[in-house]
Amino acid sequence: MVRNLRIVLKHERKLYVLDAPIPEDPPANATKAVKDAHNKHVNDSTDVACIMLATMVPELQKDMELMEAYDMAVTLKEMFQQQARQERFEIVKNLHSYKMTEGASVSPHVLKMKGYVDQLDRLGFPISQELATDLILNSLPESYSQFVMNYNMNNMEKSISELHLMLKTAEQNIKKPSSNVLMVQKGKGMKKKGKGKAKVAKAAAAPVAKPVEQVKPQPVPASKHPKEKEGNCHFCHAPGHWFRNCKLYMEDLKKKNGSATTTTRTHQK
16 A cells, blocks of 8 residues: 555655654745745645545544544554565575576566565665666576676676666677477487387397298108119110119029139148
């Protein structure tokens, strides 16, 4: 409530009544300008007090309907001090932990960080521009590391708005991976992976070659041997057999062997 009220009073040029109490009445011999300034402060305080009462719940209206605007602001601050402290803690935590993701736009990120800084200022805890820029630089991703190094090496002292413009310029020079390139690379990886699986499946499905067995030569049966062509016997000159198979030749040979054996025995005697 107080925050929205301060915005309205700033527009109406009456915000000062919340920052300082109404001064004492000027002396009778005071100048007209002093008396007019005092009367204006009183009137502005009354207007602001009415606006504040109109936005309060009935319980708070009863407690503060006789107060001036400045006293109302002090009382409300004391009542909601714990809530303001928790709000300040959340803002500080977000300011230190907020990080820009790689590939995101830098402009919304800087504006978000600036919003945290402005919130602390409205709560009465302003931080220096130098500390604010350091927090912003620390929240940038790795792709801005060269920019951060150059900024610190040149001892630059820029406001948040100036740093914002510099980062927008640097963003144009930082190459971002194209979504099409990423899709192509991803597709290639999947294709290769599929081929590998196909090769494995094909190898698994291929029949295993059996070792070649040596064929032992089978003995040819005697009946299968080719018969020699038989001619005329040289001993008896009969056709159909050779002389070695000739019966007459065999008988003649036995006779000759028997005769030779008898002659040998006679000579020995």
